[in-house]
Amino acid sequence: MEVIKEYASELILLLFLSITFLQSGLDKITDWKGNVEWLKGHFAKTLFKGSVPVLLGAILVLEMIAGIVSLLGIYSVLSSQNTSFAFLGAFLGCITLLMLLFGQRVAKDYDGARTIVIYLIPTVFLVFLLQN
Template sequence: MDHLITNATELLLLLFLIITFVQSALDKMLDWKGNVVWLKGHFKNTLFQNQVPLLLITVLITELAAGVLCLLGMFMLIAEGGKTIAMAGAVLACILLLMLLLGQRIAKDYDGARTIAIYFIPTVFLVFLLQ
């Protein structure tokens, strides 16, 4: 119980990332074709236009990995105060968000890029707290 109170901010941020990335991964798995079609339009006339399925599977795998690491890290943080797995999840989440930011910038979707930046701020803060 001490770890729950001592690490409340970290746990809330981990839960934020778990919800964000697991839900996003599930959406991609449940509506793969819809996502591919939408993203092909989104990346039309960019260097990513012919890479959409490969990039989407890369994002999906990274989202699942980040979500699972954050989930395991949350349990480890509660159980024994261990931060290593949570840190790995948070760092992977930062890398994922940077990947998504790059895609939005290349697609010239500046509003989408701004949204990614909003997610990036608490994720970097989590990395800071877990150090």
């Protein structure tokens, strides 16, 4: 119980990242075709128009890794109070979100970019909490 008290904020934020990235990754896996088609339209007038499947695959891999590493971070904090995986999960989450933000800005989807910033703020805060 002391570990949970000591790392409550970190654990909650790691769970937030795990849910966010694993759900998003699973959505991409289960509806790959629908996601590719929608994104082709979204990026039709950008430099990404011919690269949508490759870029979506890269984001999928990063989201799944960030989500899994965040789950490992929860386990590692609870079992040994080691925050290495937690930090790596948060850092990978930030990189993933920045890539998504860049894509939304390129597509001139400013509302979408604003939504990503809502996810980026707690993720950056988690990196801050986990810095030693």
